[in-house]
Amino acid sequence: DQQVKQNxxxxxxxxxxxxILNCDYTNSMFDYFLWYKKYPAEGPTFLISISxxxxxxxxxxxxxxxxxxxxxxxLHIVPSQPGDSAVYFCAAxxxxxxxxxxxxxxxxxxxxx
Amino acid sequence: KxxxxxTPRYLIKTxxxxxxxxxxxxxxxxxxxxxxxxPGQGLQFLFEYFSETQRxxxxxxxxxxxxxxxNSRSEMNVSTLELGDSALYLCASGRESYGYTFGxxxxxxxx
Numbered sequence: 001d002q003q004v005k006q007n008x009x010x011x012x013x014x015x016x017x018x019x020i021l022n023c024d025y026t027n028s029m030f031d032y033f034l035w036y037k038k039y040p041a042e043g044p045t046f047l048i049s050i051s052x053x054x055x056x057x058x059x060x061x062x063x064x065x066x067x068x069x070x071x072x073x074x075l076h077i078v079p080s081q082p083g084d085s086a087v088y089f090c091a092a093x094x095x096x097x098x099x100x101x102x103x104x105x106x107x108x109x110x111x112x113x
Numbered sequence: 114k115x116x117x118x119x120t121p122r123y124l125i126k127t128x129x130x131x132x133x134x135x136x137x138x139x140x141x142x143x144x145x146x147x148x149x150x151x152p153g154q155g156l157q158f159l160f161e162y163f164s165e166t167q168r169x170x171x172x173x174x175x176x177x178x179x180x181x182x183x184n185s186r187s188e189m190n191v192s193t194l195e196l197g198d199s200a201l202y203l204c205a206s207g208r209e210s211y212g213y214t215f216g217x218x219x220x221x222x223x224x
Binding site for chain 1: 157205216217
């Protein structure tokens with residue numbers, strides 16, 4: 001069963017605007033969440049993470065928001081740049097899953113000039 | 114510093130054969146995890162090794178196995194290959210839990 005879901009397979013945004021990627025999870029025992037960026041034929045690259053004790057974490061143009069009651073997190077990229085075009089994966093983990101990363105199926109972001 | 118190194122990058126095998134993939138983690142990292150990426154199933158956890166012990170295992174058949182050596186390098190083996198085993202196999206290393214860095218992967222094609 002898919003415990004982490006990214007319901008939007010693709011997203012297109014204009015350069016300079018905000019990109020919002022969403023992720024939902026079902027397992028309330030997850031306590032750490034990560035976003036990875038992936039290019040074809042390469043491994044995922046870590047972007048940003050958030051612990052369940054926080055509801056927001058920022059790193060430059062990237063901000064992750066966590067809504068525990070809704071079991072929802074989102075990644076905001078502001079401003080979006082063409083180099084941000086890639087597939088973004090949301091992942092969740094916790095001690096009850098043995099620290100294995102449970103991934104969503106990814107959202108393909110295209111930032112157009 | 115050197116990242117996670119996976120070898121080989123590409124591999125073509127025939128059904129029924131076996132294959133061994135290798136992963137060298139970042140220096141100082143004792144945790145090594147393996148993931149399978151396919152178009153239909155996405156990224157799925159195979160297993161994790163920490164200090165030479167398998168600490169966690171995903172929902173894959175026994176044909177998938179692994180091991181970790183004292184220098185933290187890890188190998189993954191798939192026996193009796195099936196067409197459905199064609200995938201990108203990714204290795205990730207970390208110091209403890211949570212902070213994983215991925216390698217570029219091994220693209221396995223079974224024909």
